[in-house]
Amino acid sequence: MTVxxxxxxxxxxxxxxxxxxxxxWAVVDWFLAFGMRNSVALRARAIxxxxxxxxxxxxxxxxxxxxxxxxxxxxxxxxxxxxxRQMLPSPPELSKSVRTWSDAQLFWIVxxxxxxxxxxxxxxxxxxxxxxxxxxxxxxxxxxxxxSYRALALGRVRLAEQSGERMxxxxxxxxxxxxxxxxxxAGSSGPTSALVPVLHGQSRAYMVAALRAYAxxxxxxxxxxxxAADLDKESxxxxxTYYAGLSPTEPAHGSPSGADAHGRILATKGDPKRDxxxxxxxxxxxxxxRYPRLAGQSAAFLAGQLRLWAxxxxxxxxxxxxxxxxxxxxxxxxxxxxxxxxxxLSRLPAGGAP
Amino acid sequence: xxxxxRQAIGPLMAFVVAGCSGPQSVLxxxxxxxxxxxxxxxxLFGFGALVLAFVLAAAAIAxxxxxxxxxxxxxxxxxxxxxVFFPAVSLTGLLGYGLWLTRxxxxxxxxxxxLQIEVTGEQWWWRVQYAPSTRSPVASANEIRVPAxxxxxxxxxxxxxxxxxxxxxxxxxxxxxxxxxxSLLVRAERTGVFRGQCAEYCGKAHALMALTxxxxxxxxxxSWLENESRPAMEPDKPExxxxxxxxxxxxxxxxxxxxxxxAAGTIxxxxxxxxxxxxxxxxxxxxxxxxxARFMTDGQHMKPGNHMPTFRIFAAVELQAIATYLAxxx
Numbered sequence: 001m002t003v004x005x006x007x008x009x010x011x012x013x014x015x016x017x018x019x020x021x022x023x024x025w026a027v028v029d030w031f032l033a034f035g036m037r038n039s040v041a042l043r044a045r046a047i048x049x050x051x052x053x054x055x056x057x058x059x060x061x062x063x064x065x066x067x068x069x070x071x072x073x074x075x076x077x078x079x080x081x082x083x084x085r086q087m088l089p090s091p092p093e094l095s096k097s098v099r100t101w102s103d104a105q106l107f108w109i110v111x112x113x114x115x116x117x118x119x120x121x122x123x124x125x126x127x128x129x130x131x132x133x134x135x136x137x138x139x140x141x142x143x144x145x146x147x148s149y150r151a152l153a154l155g156r157v158r159l160a161e162q163s164g165e166r167m168x169x170x171x172x173x174x175x176x177x178x179x180x181x182x183x184x185x186a187g188s189s190g191p192t193s194a195l196v197p198v199l200h201g202q203s204r205a206y207m208v209a210a211l212r213a214y215a216x217x218x219x220x221x222x223x224x225x226x227x228a229a230d231l232d233k234e235s236x237x238x239x240x241t242y243y244a245g246l247s248p249t250e251p252a253h254g255s256p257s258g259a260d261a262h263g264r265i266l267a268t269k270g271d272p273k274r275d276x277x278x279x280x281x282x283x284x285x286x287x288x289x290r291y292p293r294l295a296g297q298s299a300a301f302l303a304g305q306l307r308l309w310a311x312x313x314x315x316x317x318x319x320x321x322x323x324x325x326x327x328x329x330x331x332x333x334x335x336x337x338x339x340x341x342x343x344x345l346s347r348l349p350a351g352g353a354p
Numbered sequence: 355x356x357x358x359x360r361q362a363i364g365p366l367m368a369f370v371v372a373g374c375s376g377p378q379s380v381l382x383x384x385x386x387x388x389x390x391x392x393x394x395x396x397x398l399f400g401f402g403a404l405v406l407a408f409v410l411a412a413a414a415i416a417x418x419x420x421x422x423x424x425x426x427x428x429x430x431x432x433x434x435x436x437x438v439f440f441p442a443v444s445l446t447g448l449l450g451y452g453l454w455l456t457r458x459x460x461x462x463x464x465x466x467x468x469l470q471i472e473v474t475g476e477q478w479w480w481r482v483q484y485a486p487s488t489r490s491p492v493a494s495a496n497e498i499r500v501p502a503x504x505x506x507x508x509x510x511x512x513x514x515x516x517x518x519x520x521x522x523x524x525x526x527x528x529x530x531x532x533x534x535x536x537s538l539l540v541r542a543e544r545t546g547v548f549r550g551q552c553a554e555y556c557g558k559a560h561a562l563m564a565l566t567x568x569x570x571x572x573x574x575x576x577s578w579l580e581n582e583s584r585p586a587m588e589p590d591k592p593e594x595x596x597x598x599x600x601x602x603x604x605x606x607x608x609x610x611x612x613x614x615x616x617a618a619g620t621i622x623x624x625x626x627x628x629x630x631x632x633x634x635x636x637x638x639x640x641x642x643x644x645x646x647a648r649f650m651t652d653g654q655h656m657k658p659g660n661h662m663p664t665f666r667i668f669a670a671v672e673l674q675a676i677a678t679y680l681a682x683x684x
Contacts, residue, residue, distance in 0.1 A: 270608065272620045275661055277608030281619070288603045290667055318666035325663045 020088035032089075036114060040105050043112075047104035052136040056300060059193035061137025062152035063183035064130070064223045069094075072118070075153070077146040087118050095142045106135045124220035126313050129304060131222070133195065155182045155192040179227055180239065190249045194298035201248035201347060205289040207240035213317045220314040248296060248347030263341025266334060276329050279338060282322075291319075296347030302339035306330065378549040380522045384569065385542045387525040390455045398448070405444075408436075456526070468505040468539060471498060475510070475517030475530040475552065478559035478660060479623060479636040484579070492582045493611070495623030496637040497566045501575035502545050508538040518554035521567050527553045542569040547632070558659030564637040578630075585614025586626045586683050597679025600672055604665070612683065622662060629684040636660055643677040650676070 010016065024032070066075070072091040074080040080093050098106065111131050113121035122131055137152070144152070180186070183196045190198055199207065213219035214228035215236075231239070265271075270278035281287075283294045294302065309327035314320055330338070375382045381396075383389040415423045426432060470485035484492035500506050510519050512530040520527040525540045552563035570578060589595045598615065601607075607617025613626040628634070634641045635649035638657045649656055650665045651673065668676070 270619075270621070275609075275621050277605070277619060277621055281608030282605030286603065287605060288600075288667075291605070318664075321664040321666055323663075325661070 020086060023088065029089075032116075036117075040101075040108055040114075044102065044104040044108040047107055049103045049107070050132055052103060052132065052139055054136060056194040057133040057136035058140050059137075059152060059155075060130070060183065060195045060223075061133035061135070062140075062149075063155065063192065063196070064134055065137055065141075066153035066182060067179055068223070068226060069134075070153075075146075076141075076144050076149045089117055091118070094138060095144070098138050098142055103135055103139065106138055107131055110134050110138075123217075123222040123225045124314075127220060127222055127308075129195075129308070153182065156185060156189040180243075184243070185249075187246070188249060191298075194300040195304060196298075197301050198248070198297055198347065199243035200246040202243060202293055203289045203291070204240045204244035206292045207243060208236055209290060209317075209319070210292075211236045211240065218316045219320070260337060260341035260344055262333070263337035263339070266330075266338045267341050271334075274329055276326060276334070279342070294342040295345035297342060299336070299339040299343035302342055303335050306335045306339065310335070377547055378522055378551065382523055384523040384544050384546060384548065385525070385540055387540045388523055391526050394452055394455050397451070401444070401448070412436075466505055468507040469500065470507050470509065471500070472509045472511065473498070473519060473530075474513050475519065475556070475563075476513040477515065477557050478552070478563040478657070480550075480563075480565045481513070481623070484582075492579060493624035493626070494582070494631070496564070496633060497568065497631045498550075499568045499570055499575060499578055500542055501572040502542050502569050503572060505539060505541045508540070510536045510538060515556050516554050517552045517556050517563070519550065520553040521548055521550035521565075523548040524567065529554060542567075545569045545571060559636075559657050562636070562638055562657050566632045566637060568632070581630075581684075582627055586612045589679055589682060591678070591682075593675050594679040594682050596672075597675035597677070600668070600676050601679060604667070604676075606676075609662070625680060625683060627683055629681045641681070643674070643681045646680050647673045647677040 023029075070078075072080070072084040072087070073094045074084070074091075076095055080091055084091050101109070107128075109119065111122050111125060111128070113119045124130070140152075141149075180199075183192055184199045185191050190200060210219060211228045211231060214221060214224040215231065217225055228236075266276065267279040270276045270281075278284075279294065282291045306323075306327045308314055309320060309324040310330065312324070312328075315324040327335075380388065381392055383392045412427050415427050419427070472483040472485070474481040474483075480496050480498075482494040482496075482498050484494075508519065508528075510528055510530045511534075512532045514532065516532065517530040518527045519530055519538065523546075524542055525538060528536055528538045530536065546569055548567040548569070550565040550567055552560055556563065589598050601612070602615060602617060607615070607619050609619040609621040611618050611620065611624045611626065613624075617625075623636075628646075629641070631641055633639060634645045635653060635656045639645040639649070645656075649662075651668075652664070653660055653662050654664060
């Protein structure tokens with residue numbers, strides 16, 4: 001009782017200095033870090049780690065790191081910036097500190113964030129596939145120099161050198177420039193990772209609806225939501241028009257193989273006995289432009305989306321309300337076969353494209 | 355208090371008696387099959403009532419009766435006669451009567467070729483297929499139309515779990531068992547609209563797995579069947595035409611058939627003549643455009659658990675166009 005009263009008086013008096021600039025005493029610093037490490041270690045114990053040396057995951061993670069993490073944690077080029085360094089605690093330079101955490105611990109931190117530090121949790125907690133992509137990249141980060149970092153994080157985007165006037169007057173910050181293209185590609189180059197969908201020649205109406213759903217958080221993604229939330233209605237439409245107008249590049253990932261014979265049957269005929277309709281009845285030729293085109297998407301991306309629905313995730317958009325019940329009726333083998341089948345198809349426009 | 359309860363008895367009796375007639379009642383038979391069962395039911399009720407009256411009387415005597423009567427009730431003869439012999443004989447007799455009454459479906463088809471109808475129970479609806487006596491197959495869902503007077507042979511199957519086909523006004527229950535076909539021969543003798551119900555628990559929406567049976571005059575039935583065997587009619591209004599193209603472009607044909615269009619799915623009900631049916635949404639609501647639209651966008655509230663995905667992808671005018679098209683398929 002006396003202790004509680006003393007603590008209350010201490011807070012009431014305002015004696016305690018909350019200035020970030022004043023820092024902590026060394027012993028407090030040590031104590032807080034000690035508590036944090038133990039807490040993370042305890043909670044990360046039961047997390048099973050998937051294979052992380054997959055370059056597709058690393059590339060997707062790199063694309064997100066550049067827009068979501070680099071502002072505070074810096075890049076191999078820039079290090080932690082002067083503003084972020086004034087936070088208390090200041091964000092660690094990950095290329096050095098990543099090695100002090102296990103894979104599962106990194107996953108837990110990226111997913112949940114850390115109280116009192118400014119480290120936020122993931123915007124879509126259930127998208128563990130995205131979080132593991134970030135962890136896969138973080139594992140790679142200590143080995144990267146500026147050039148290899150840029151190759152991973154910026155994809156094939158080459159920012160044109162800007163005139164002094166443009167730099168002086170352009171409102172958009174350089175970080176956002178090329179945010180889409182870093183992962184999805186632009187012009188004649190396609191996505192950097194097989195986990196990223198091809199937008200070239202995709203239906204405009206579908207992309208508009210998808211970006212709006214990301215922005216509102218009804219389609220769940222810790223990678224897409226922060227980016228889409230920054231876009232107003234007109235920007236969304238301009239971006240969708242741009243990508244819809246690009247000519248589809250030929251598949252870079254996957255190729256037709258024997259595995260897709262079952263996939264072809266599912267795609268063209270479905271499996272009525274198990275209440276699975278043919279994919280082509282909605283995704284084939286001359287269908288509503290609000291349905292996405294699947295031909296030429298990577299198998300990894302398609303299978304990933306089907307598994308999210310099958311697991312009951314991101315089911316609140318109108319499109320997901322259609323797909324989730326169907327995905328739940330599909331077996332693992334069905335999902336792989338149908339994904340392989342569509343990844344082997346030519347990306348030529350399906351006819352109904354606007 | 356006494357007048358009060360007497361006043362209450364009138365409406366109560368009316369309610370009880372009203373429960374005996376209606377579109378889903380064993381006590382209001384519409385054919386010989388159901389008539390036999392109704393006889394059996396009434397006989398059981400009557401006999402049971404007599405036994406109950408006798409037991410109550412014996413109990414009253416045992417408690418309050420004069421000494422001499424009590425001795426009769428307590429006698430060895432009474433205990434063995436009424437307690438052992440009577441139940442054994444009467445229950446055996448009842449069993450024989452019941453077996454005799456239900457010895458077969460209608461004993462013979464009176465030399466007439468029965469109308470063949472295949473009914474498949476699926477979670478949670480009824481797939482109805484008429485034998486292809488006509489040029490093209492006639493398929494329906496959750497509604498069966500039959501002619502009065504002619505024997506009808508239902509072939510009952512299941513696509514998933516055990517269901518039970520029960521139209522109380524026409525016949526007793528018969529299970530639909532996965533992997534085998536059961537057969538039910540019935541005859542309806544008066545025209546009318548009856549209601550059937552799945553009578554074996556089959557999952558989430560079991561309680562809402564109903565069907566409508568419409569008994570028509572033979573001439574009405576013949577013209578109905580003739581119309582059903584035709585492909586879907588061409589939409590005449592621009593809105594219906596817009597509805598048809600939306601129906602096809604939105605992929606509805608992946609699960610539904612509309613004969614005469616590319617829609618040839620077999621997962622869900624055949625919609626070729628949807629507009630001529632009594633109900634919509636797997637027999638959960640009256641047939642009208644509003645309920646068609648509602649089932650597409652909010653089917654999980656009308657019939658929780660049904661297998662049709664929810665279509666919230668349409669603008670209001672588009673939804674209306676599709677509903678107009680479907681309701682127009684007569």
